[in-house]
Amino acid sequence: MESHEQQFLILNEPMIVGAMISIVVGALSILLGLTYFKKWGYLWREWITTVDHKKIGVMYILVALVMLFRGGVDALLMRGQTAMPENGLLDAQHYNEIFTTHGVIMILFMAMPFIIGLINVVTPLQIGARDVAFPRLNSVSFWLFAAGAGLFNISFIIGGSPDAGWSAYFPLASLEFSPTVGNNYYSLSLQIAGLGTLMTGINFVVTILKMRAPGMTLMKMPMFTWSVLITNVIIVFAFPVLTVALALMTMDRQFGTKFFAMQDGGMDMLWANLFWVWGHPEVYIVILPAFGIFSEIISTFARKNLYGYKSMVVSMVAISLLSFVVWAHHFYTMGHGVMVNSIFSITTMAIAVPTGVKIFNWLLTLHKGKISFTTPMLYSLAFIPIFTIGGVTGVMLAMASADYQYHNTMFLVAHFHYVLIPGTVFAVIAGFHFWFPKVFGFRLNEKLGKLAFWFITISFNVAFFPLFILGLNGMTRRMYTYSESTGYGPLNMLSFIGAVGLGIGFIILVYNLYWSIRYSPRDETGDPWDARSLEWATHSPVPVYNFARVPKIKELDAFWFAKKNNQPLSDGPYEPIHMPSNSGMPFLMSGAFFAAGFCAVFSWWIPAIVFTIAIFVFMALRSFEQDHGYYISVEEIERTERELGGDKE
Amino acid sequence: MMKQLFPKQHVMGFVFSLVLSVVALSVLAFDMSYKMGMAILLVTAIAQASVQLLLFMHIGESEDKKTLYTNIIYALFVGVVTILGTLLTMIWGYQ
Numbered sequence: 136m137e138s139h140e141q142q143f144l145i146l147n148e149p150m151i152v153g154a155m156i157s158i159v160v161g162a163l164s165i166l167l168g169l170t171y172f173k174k175w176g177y178l179w180r181e182w183i184t185t186v187d188h189k190k191i192g193v194m195y196i197l198v199a200l201v202m203l204f205r206g207g208v209d210a211l212l213m214r215g216q217t218a219m220p221e222n223g224l225l226d227a228q229h230y231n232e233i234f235t236t237h238g239v240i241m242i243l244f245m246a247m248p249f250i251i252g253l254i255n256v257v258t259p260l261q262i263g264a265r266d267v268a269f270p271r272l273n274s275v276s277f278w279l280f281a282a283g284a285g286l287f288n289i290s291f292i293i294g295g296s297p298d299a300g301w302s303a304y305f306p307l308a309s310l311e312f313s314p315t316v317g318n319n320y321y322s323l324s325l326q327i328a329g330l331g332t333l334m335t336g337i338n339f340v341v342t343i344l345k346m347r348a349p350g351m352t353l354m355k356m357p358m359f360t361w362s363v364l365i366t367n368v369i370i371v372f373a374f375p376v377l378t379v380a381l382a383l384m385t386m387d388r389q390f391g392t393k394f395f396a397m398q399d400g401g402m403d404m405l406w407a408n409l410f411w412v413w414g415h416p417e418v419y420i421v422i423l424p425a426f427g428i429f430s431e432i433i434s435t436f437a438r439k440n441l442y443g444y445k446s447m448v449v450s451m452v453a454i455s456l457l458s459f460v461v462w463a464h465h466f467y468t469m470g471h472g473v474m475v476n477s478i479f480s481i482t483t484m485a486i487a488v489p490t491g492v493k494i495f496n497w498l499l500t501l502h503k504g505k506i507s508f509t510t511p512m513l514y515s516l517a518f519i520p521i522f523t524i525g526g527v528t529g530v531m532l533a534m535a536s537a538d539y540q541y542h543n544t545m546f547l548v549a550h551f552h553y554v555l556i557p558g559t560v561f562a563v564i565a566g567f568h569f570w571f572p573k574v575f576g577f578r579l580n581e582k583l584g585k586l587a588f589w590f591i592t593i594s595f596n597v598a599f600f601p602l603f604i605l606g607l608n609g610m611t612r613r614m615y616t617y618s619e620s621t622g623y624g625p626l627n628m629l630s631f632i633g634a635v636g637l638g639i640g641f642i643i644l645v646y647n648l649y650w651s652i653r654y655s656p657r658d659e660t661g662d663p664w665d666a667r668s669l670e671w672a673t674h675s676p677v678p679v680y681n682f683a684r685v686p687k688i689k690e691l692d693a694f695w696f697a698k699k700n701n702q703p704l705s706d707g708p709y710e711p712i713h714m715p716s717n718s719g720m721p722f723l724m725s726g727a728f729f730a731a732g733f734c735a736v737f738s739w740w741i742p743a744i745v746f747t748i749a750i751f752v753f754m755a756l757r758s759f760e761q762d763h764g765y766y767i768s769v770e771e772i773e774r775t776e777r778e779l780g781g782d783k784e
Numbered sequence: 785m786m787k788q789l790f791p792k793q794h795v796m797g798f799v800f801s802l803v804l805s806v807v808a809l810s811v812l813a814f815d816m817s818y819k820m821g822m823a824i825l826l827v828t829a830i831a832q833a834s835v836q837l838l839l840f841m842h843i844g845e846s847e848d849k850k851t852l853y854t855n856i857i858y859a860l861f862v863g864v865v866t867i868l869g870t871l872l873t874m875i876w877g878y879q
Contacts, residue, residue: 344851372862408874412866459862463873475877 145292148229155292184717186270188255189574189677191277195252196567198281200645202245205288207641209237211634214598218631220619230615231298232317236291238301239321243328244284246421246555249563251280251335254363254424257570258339260670260677261360263348263686268341270715271757276331276338278725283328286732290320294736297321300613302410302465303384305395305403310388319736322384327728329377336370339363348669350688354448357668357692358434358441362427365451366420369458373416380409389738404469411462419458421555423451425562426493429515432569433497435666436512437504440692443496450489457486467535468542476535483533490526494519509664510584514565517592518557525553528603543613546606552599564591564644572663576676577655583647587640594636601626601633659780667695672704674779680712683772712767724753797839804832 145151169175182190212233216225225233259267267273290296297317299308308318343364347356356364384406386392393401434441441447463471463479497519506512528550532541541547572578610623617623662671672694673682686704690696697704731746808828811821837843843852 344848368858372859376866402874405870405874408870412870456861459865460869463869471873471877475873478872 143294145295150229151291158292179719180717183722184274184719186266186274186715186717187679188259188267188270188273191273192252192255192257193574194277195248195255195280198284199245199249199252199563202240202248202284203641206237206240206245207638209233209240211638213237214627214631214634216615217617217627219628220621220624221616225615227615228298231300231613232291232296234613235297235300235303235317235321236287239287239297239325241555242301242417242421243325244287246559246563247332248280248284249567250366250421250424250559251276251332253428253563253566253570254335254339254366256574257566257670258360258363259342259346260573260673260681261357261668262343262346262351263669263682263688264342264346265681265685265712266715267338268346269338271718271721272334272338274718274721275724276334278721279331279334279728280328282725282729282732283324283326283331286327286729286736287320287324289733290317290324290736294320302407302414304410305384305387305406306397308384308388308406309395309403316736319385319388319738322381322388323732323735326378326381326385327732329374329381332370333374333378336367336374339367340371343367348686348688351693354445355688355691355693358430358444358447359424359427359668361448362423362430362451365455366423369416369420369423369455372459373413373420376409377413377417380406380413383409385735389735404466407466407469408462411465412459414465415462416458418555419454421559423454425559426451428562428566428569429497429518430500431666431668432511432515432565433500435569435664436507436509436515437501438507438665439500439504440667440695441496442499442502443492444691446492447496450492453489454486457482457489461486464533464535464538467538480533480535484530487526487530494523494526509568510579510581510588511565511569513585513588514561514568517588518561518565521553521557521561521592521596525550525555525557529554541606543611544606545602545610545612548612549599549602549606552602556595556599569664570670572658573661573670573675573677575652577651577657578663579647579651580655583643583650587643587647590636590640590643594633594640596633598630598633598637601630605630662698665698667692669694669704672697674776678775678779680714680767680772683709683776709769709772711769712772713764714767715764716762718762720753720757724750727753793839797835800835800839801832804828804835808832 144155169178182194185191212225213230216222216230255267255273259265294316297303297308297313297320298315299313299318299321303318303321306312308321343356343360353361383392383394387395387401393399395401395403395406397403430441430447461479461483463475464483467476467479497515501516508516528546532538532547532550568579568584605623605626608623610617610621658675661673661675663675664671669686669688670677672686682705684705684707686693688704693704696702727746727749731743731750734740734743734746805828808825811824837856843849846852
C-alpha cells in the first residue's frame with residue numbers, strides 16, 4: 136500500500152467546519168434531549184429493535200427526508216456557484232465533491248429509501264398480510280442502509296468526500312487520480328447499503344408471492360403491489376452487478392489489482408460498463424414504484440377503476456426486461472462501433488412504447504372521472520406532462536448519432552432531472568401525503584400541501600428548463616465556473632432562482648408536517664380519501680397486527696366493492712395472532728458493519744478484520760437462536776379494536 | 785419399504801453428478817483444442833445444474849414451480865445479456 140498525504144479532519148474549508156460544528160451541536164442536543172425526556176428506552180424498544188414493517192418504513196422515510204435536505208443543500212450550493220460567471224463561492228475541488236455527493240445521496244440515500252419506505256409501509260397492508268415474509272431480515276435491511284448512509288455522509292468531515300462524480304468513472308476514480316480516501320467511502324458505503332437493498336428485494340418478492348390474503352390472485356393485486364413486485368425482481372437481478380463492481384473497485388483502490396487500470400491488462404471502461412449494467416435497471420427501480428403510486432392515486436381521486444389493468448402489468452414486465460438491455464446508451468461516445476450504438480439506440484427507444492402505454496392508461500383513467508384535486512392528486516396530474524417532456528428529450532438522447540452533441544451537456548442534466556423529479560420525487564411526496572393518514576391517523580394540511588405543490592412544480596420548471604437551452608448552447612455538465620463571454624450567466628441565474636424556490640417548497644412541506652402534527656383533526660374512519668385498496672380497510676393508525684381478521688378477496692379493488700355493497704371483507708371470531716418478536720441484533724450487527732467499513736476506508740486492516748469477525752459472530756448467534764415469536768391473545772385484539780373505534784371489517 | 789431404503793432418484797442423481805464431474809475433469813486430463821474443451825465444459829455445466837435442480841432440489845415437485853422456472857429463466861436472461869452484452873460493447877463491437 137502506498138501512503139499519501141491527506142487530512143483526517145477537514146479543517147481548511149470554513150463551510151465544512153461550520154457544518155461540522157452544527158452536526159456536533161445537533162447530535163449533542165439530540166442526545167441530551169433523549170436523556171432529559173427519558174426517551175432512550177422508548178427509542179430502543181419501539182424503534183431501534185422493531186421488526187414491524189410500518190415502523191421500519193417510517194424510519195426509512197425519515198432518513199430519506201434528512202437526506203433530501205442534505206442533497207438539496209448540495210444542489211443549492213452548486214446552483215449558487217454557477218449562478219454568476221466566475222463565481223467564487225466554491226473552489227473546483229469542493230464543487231467536484233458536492234456534485235458527486237449530490238448525485239449519490241439523491242439516488243441511493245434519498246430516492247431509494249423513500250421508495251423502500253413507502254413499499255414497507257404499504258405493501259403488506261395492500262395484500263392483507265400481517266408483516267413481511269422475513270421481518271428480522273427487514274430490520275437488517277434498514278440498519279445496513281442506515282449504516283451505509285451514515286458512512287457516506289461522514290466523508291465530508293472526516294477524510295474528504297468522493298469527487299469523481301456519482302458514476303465514479305475510472306481512470307478518474309482510481310488511486311492514481313483520486314488519491315484521497317473519498318472514493319473508498321464511495322465503494323464501501325454503497326457496498327453496505329447495497330447489501331441491505333438486495334435483502335429488501337428478496338424479502339418483498341417472497342412476501343408478495345407467498346403472503347397474499349386468500350383469494351387475491353396475482354391479477355387481483357393493486358397496481359402498486361404489482362409495481363413493487365417487478366421492482367424487487369429487478370433489484371434482485373441488478374444489485375449483484377453493483378456488488379461485484381464495487382468489490383473490484385475496492386480491490387483496485389486498496390489492494391493494488393488492475394481490473395479497471397489502463398495498463399497491465401486492465402480496462403478502465405469496464406467500470407462504466409458494469410456500473411451502468413446495474414445503473415440503468417436502478418433507474419427503473421426508482422421509477423416503477425412511482426408509476427404504481429400514481430396509478431393508485433389517480434384511480435382513487437378520479438373515482439374510477441384503473442384503465443387497462445392488464446396492459447399496465449404487461450408494460451411493467453416489458454420495462455423490467457428492457458431495462459436490462461439498454462445500459463450502453465450511457466456511453467455512446469466511448470468509442471464502440473456503429474453496430475453497438477444502433478442496437479442500444481433501438482432498445483432504448485423501445486422503452487418509450489410501454490411507458491407510453493402507461494401514460495395513456497392514466498389519461499384514460501382520468502377521462503370522465505369525478506376528479507377531486509387533493510394534494511397527492513395535484514402531484515400526480517403535474518407528473519404526466521412534465522414526465523412526458525423528460526421522456527421525449529430521453530428519446531432525443533437515445534439517438535446515438537445525435538447524442539454526440541448532447542453527451543455530458545446540461546441538456547442531459549435537464550433531461551434526467553425532468554424524469555427523476557416528477558417521476559420519483561413527485562411520486563414519493565404524493566405517496567407521502569396519500570398514505571400519511573394511514574400511518575399516523577391524521578391528514579397533512581391540504582392548504583399548505585397545495586402551496587408547497589405550486590412552489591415545487593413552478594420552481595422545478597424554472598430551475599431545470601433553462602438547462603435544456605444551456606445544454607444546446609454548449610454548456611457542459613460538472614463545470615464549476617465559466618467566463619462571462621460564454622453568455623451562460625442569465626439562464627444560470629434563472630435556474631438558481633428556481634433552485635431557491637424548490638428549497639422554499641421543501642421548507643413549506645416540512646412546516647406542513649409540523650403544523651399537521653399539532654393541529655390537524657384526527658381521522659376516525661381509517662379511510663379518509665374514500666380509497667379502493669385493502670390498506671384502507673383497517674384502522675389508522677394501523678394496529679401492530681394490521682388486520683384483526685385476514686380479509687378474503689374476491690375481486691380487484693375488493694375493499695371498494697365491499698364498501699359499495701356493504702359486505703364485510705371478513706367475518707367469524709378473532710383468533711390469536713402469531714407475530715415476530717423484536718430484536719436488537721440487526722442494529723448491533725449494522726453497527727459492526729459501519730465500524731468495519733469506516734476502518735476499511737482508511738485501510739486500518741486489523742480493526743476492520745476484528746469488526747468483520749463481529750459481524751460473523753452476530754450471524755452465528757442468529758443461527759443458534761430459538762425465537763418463535765409471540766401470540767397476541769383474543770382479549771388483547773378485542774381491547775385494541777375497541778380502543779381504535781370498533782371492528783373494521 | 786425398498787423405496788425408502790433405496791431412493792432411486794437420489795442415487796441416480798448422485799451417479800449422474802459424479803459422471804458429469806469426471807467428464808468435466810477430462811478436459812484437463814486430455815490434450816484437446818480450447819474450443820472443444822469449452823464446449824464440453826458448457827454442456828456438462830448445464831447438465832450438472834439441471835441434475836442438481838431437478839433431482840436434489842426437487843424444483844419440479846413444488847406447487848410454485850411456475851414461479852421458480854420463471855425466476856430461473858429471468859436470471860438466465862439477465863446473465864446472458866450481461867455477459868454477451870459486455871463482450872459486445874467492450875470487445876466485439878469496439879472500434
